[in-house]
Amino acid sequence: MEEKEQNKKKYLFDNPRNVNRLLRCFFASLVVLLIIEFFVHKHPHFPWEGWLEFYAVYGFVACVALVLAAKYILRPIMKRREDYYD
Amino acid sequence: MISTVPPAFIFIVGGLLVPFIKGKWKSAYLLLIPVIGFVNLISIPEGTHWVVRFLDWELVFGRIDRLSLLFGYIFHLISFIALLYALHVKDDLQHVAGLVYAGSALGVVFAGDIFSFFVFWEMLTVSSIFLIWSRRTRAALGAGYRYLLVHAAGGLCLLAGIVLHVNQTGSIEFGYIGLNGLATYFIFIGFGINCAWPVLHTWLTDAYPEATITGTIFMSAFTTKCAVYALARAFPGTEALIWIGAIMTGFPIFYAVIENDLRRVLAYSLINQVGFMVCGIGIGTALAINGAVAHVFNDVLFKALLFMSMGAIMYRTGKINGTALGGLYRTMPFTCICCMVGAASISAFPLFSGFVSKSMVMDAAAKGHMTGIWFLLLFASAGVFHHAGIKIPFFAFFGHDSGMRPKEAPVNMLLAMGIAAFLCIFIGSFPGPLYSLLPYPVDYVPYTAPHVLGQTQLLFFSALAFSLLLLSGIYPGEQRCVNLDSDWFYRKGSRLFYYIMDRSFNGLCRVSERVFVGGLAGSLGRVSRDGATRAALLAMVPSWVITGASGEKLAHKKASLRAALDTGSSPIGISAAIATIFLIVVFLLM
Numbered sequence: 001m002e003e004k005e006q007n008k009k010k011y012l013f014d015n016p017r018n019v020n021r022l023l024r025c026f027f028a029s030l031v032v033l034l035i036i037e038f039f040v041h042k043h044p045h046f047p048w049e050g051w052l053e054f055y056a057v058y059g060f061v062a063c064v065a066l067v068l069a070a071k072y073i074l075r076p077i078m079k080r081r082e083d084y085y086d
Numbered sequence: 087m088i089s090t091v092p093p094a095f096i097f098i099v100g101g102l103l104v105p106f107i108k109g110k111w112k113s114a115y116l117l118l119i120p121v122i123g124f125v126n127l128i129s130i131p132e133g134t135h136w137v138v139r140f141l142d143w144e145l146v147f148g149r150i151d152r153l154s155l156l157f158g159y160i161f162h163l164i165s166f167i168a169l170l171y172a173l174h175v176k177d178d179l180q181h182v183a184g185l186v187y188a189g190s191a192l193g194v195v196f197a198g199d200i201f202s203f204f205v206f207w208e209m210l211t212v213s214s215i216f217l218i219w220s221r222r223t224r225a226a227l228g229a230g231y232r233y234l235l236v237h238a239a240g241g242l243c244l245l246a247g248i249v250l251h252v253n254q255t256g257s258i259e260f261g262y263i264g265l266n267g268l269a270t271y272f273i274f275i276g277f278g279i280n281c282a283w284p285v286l287h288t289w290l291t292d293a294y295p296e297a298t299i300t301g302t303i304f305m306s307a308f309t310t311k312c313a314v315y316a317l318a319r320a321f322p323g324t325e326a327l328i329w330i331g332a333i334m335t336g337f338p339i340f341y342a343v344i345e346n347d348l349r350r351v352l353a354y355s356l357i358n359q360v361g362f363m364v365c366g367i368g369i370g371t372a373l374a375i376n377g378a379v380a381h382v383f384n385d386v387l388f389k390a391l392l393f394m395s396m397g398a399i400m401y402r403t404g405k406i407n408g409t410a411l412g413g414l415y416r417t418m419p420f421t422c423i424c425c426m427v428g429a430a431s432i433s434a435f436p437l438f439s440g441f442v443s444k445s446m447v448m449d450a451a452a453k454g455h456m457t458g459i460w461f462l463l464l465f466a467s468a469g470v471f472h473h474a475g476i477k478i479p480f481f482a483f484f485g486h487d488s489g490m491r492p493k494e495a496p497v498n499m500l501l502a503m504g505i506a507a508f509l510c511i512f513i514g515s516f517p518g519p520l521y522s523l524l525p526y527p528v529d530y531v532p533y534t535a536p537h538v539l540g541q542t543q544l545l546f547f548s549a550l551a552f553s554l555l556l557l558s559g560i561y562p563g564e565q566r567c568v569n570l571d572s573d574w575f576y577r578k579g580s581r582l583f584y585y586i587m588d589r590s591f592n593g594l595c596r597v598s599e600r601v602f603v604g605g606l607a608g609s610l611g612r613v614s615r616d617g618a619t620r621a622a623l624l625a626m627v628p629s630w631v632i633t634g635a636s637g638e639k640l641a642h643k644k645a646s647l648r649a650a651l652d653t654g655s656s657p658i659g660i661s662a663a664i665a666t667i668f669l670i671v672v673f674l675l676m
Contacts, residue, residue, distance in 0.1 A: 011416040013484065023553070030550060033543050042536040045452035046460070049540070059544035062468040063551035070343035071562040078570040079344070085568065085577050 094193035101185025146198025217301025244276025288573030323370025331365025335466035377446025
């Protein structure tokens with residue numbers, strides 16, 4: 001009975017509104033980061049560092065590429081049953 | 087002036103005395119060892135100390151300079167944190183192994199000659215193996231043996247290099263070696279095995295996740311960092327290291343994305359972080375070496391912090407697979423926050439420790455116009471955030487609700503995590519004190535507006551990629567599975583080896599048994615039993631036939647001869663005749 005009570009206890013992210021709030025904050029900060037770039041004076045080592053939103057695009061593309069490569073190339077080749085070595 | 091002792095000495099002797107301390111004093115005693123060690127360390131002036139003559143050589147147990155000192159500081163610090171984290175452990179073996187292991191690491195970094203360096207280097211392996219075996223599971227036993235074998239091979243490779251090197255140069259001083267000739271390649275690869283270079287790395291991802299909860303904290307700090315120290319001492323500016331390091335930063339993150347065991351994810355990200363250090367050492371400029379060494383300092387802290395948070399979960403729930411965990415922030419909030427601090431630090435968020443050191447290596451690559459390397463490192467920076475920064479906390483503390491409501495971690499674990507988390511933030515926010523300890527004077531400002539913005543953009547948009555992939559269901563779900571890595575070659579290869587050895591040697595045994603035991607021994611027995619009789623018959627029968635014996639008479643003569651020889655009762659005349667014939671034959675042959 002006590003355990004049931006405990007399970008019913010609401011925690012921070014059990015409320016979908018809080019999750020949505022967090023996501024909204026996150027998306028807003030992305031927009032802010034994109035906008036700030038117009039006000040920052042850069043002194044790049046490489047020419048592409050001076051391109052608009054280079055780091056944002058690179059970060060996004062790199063991660064998508066990473067996940068897709070891991071999921072569709074690495075996992076099919078490397079995945080074995082858990083007891084493969086036993 | 088306090089009289090000082092070699093730093094390794096305090097830990098090794100202190101460790102060996104642990105079983106003799108009983109009761110409530112044990113905790114205090116354990117924590118006192120790194121404290122005394124630290125006081126000892128800061129009392130030692132820079133220079134060369136404890137030179138011992140051994141045979142014709144001079145062993146140096148205390149080469150104290152800025153490079154070795156920085157490693158000394160962080161090793162003392164992490165020993166204190168790891169011991170605090172492990173205070174609840176009742177198994178003395180683990181405390182002894184942990185302390186001897188830490189002492190060996192100190193021995194390695196303060197060794198001024200290559201002999202004592204090698205001895206401490208081997209002690210690293212021997213002591214740390216008990217941190218794996220203490221888990222006392224079948225998987226840990228197997229992983230421990232593989233760990234031992236790989237390091238034994240690496241140690242032999244290093245020893246071969248050392249012997250050749252000392253033979254060529256006539257000196258056992260351990261300083262800059264550089265890649266030139268066979269001996270140095272052996273040494274280079276010997277270091278590389280402990281450094282977890284690509285393809286040589288699987289001992290790490292195999293063994294660390296199988297070690298005890300508290301043992302992994304020690305292990306994450308010492309072996310690879312000692313190898314980084316050795317490379318920084320002996321091979322700074324070696325171009326091969328740039329590429330080796332860059333590849334190390336890159337390939338583990340792919341594995342980390344699909345790995346289910348969260349401690350194994352951390353093991354892969356450990357290789358990724360060591361890659362930044364190795365790359366920095368390869369670049370070899372003052373900025374790069376400073377960056378590499380500063381990153382060692384930070385990595386020891388945040389990697390230990392991450393392992394500690396995962397260890398706390400394991401301690402409370404007994405589970406560590408991503409598939410089994412989730413939603414633990416509800417009842418382990420402090421552990422969750424510590425984990426996120428570690429995650430932010432390893433991802434190099436501004437104001438967290440990784441930011442102030444990793445960027446030095448990146449900057450050094452940019453200053454050297456190494457375009458390919460720079461792109462790889464940047465890719466790895468985004469990738470590490472992806473798997474260590476988001477995946478670890480998300481799958482453990484958020485994600486789907488596993489339904490588990492474990493208690494918060496024990497106080498000693500919380501304290502240890504708290505100290506590490508505090509230091510991660512402190513160093514990230516005030517890098518000055520760390521910079522003042524680096525081997526070269528630091529002329530580097532991490533907090534410039536474009537750098538902070540660029541890094542934040544990189545990380546936030548990586549996070550966006552994660553969120554979108556997760557929400558769209560493309561993100562690969564955690565699966566219970568094994569992912570093949572280069573350990574396949576020796577884990578499966580050993581079976582092939584076993585099969586071949588079984589076939590060839592056991593086959594040889596079977597053939598030998600058939601030929602020698604079944605065949606040859608029997609015929610030898612028959613010869614020695616019947617030989618004399620047959621020879622006598624061969625000699626006598628023709629003479630009997632000539633003298634006219636035949637039929638029954640001949641048969642009777644044969645039977646009586648056989649009986650006489652079998653019982654040894656042949657008439658003396660015949661014996662004497664045989665002996666005479668024998669002597670004549672011998673005489674003729676002479």
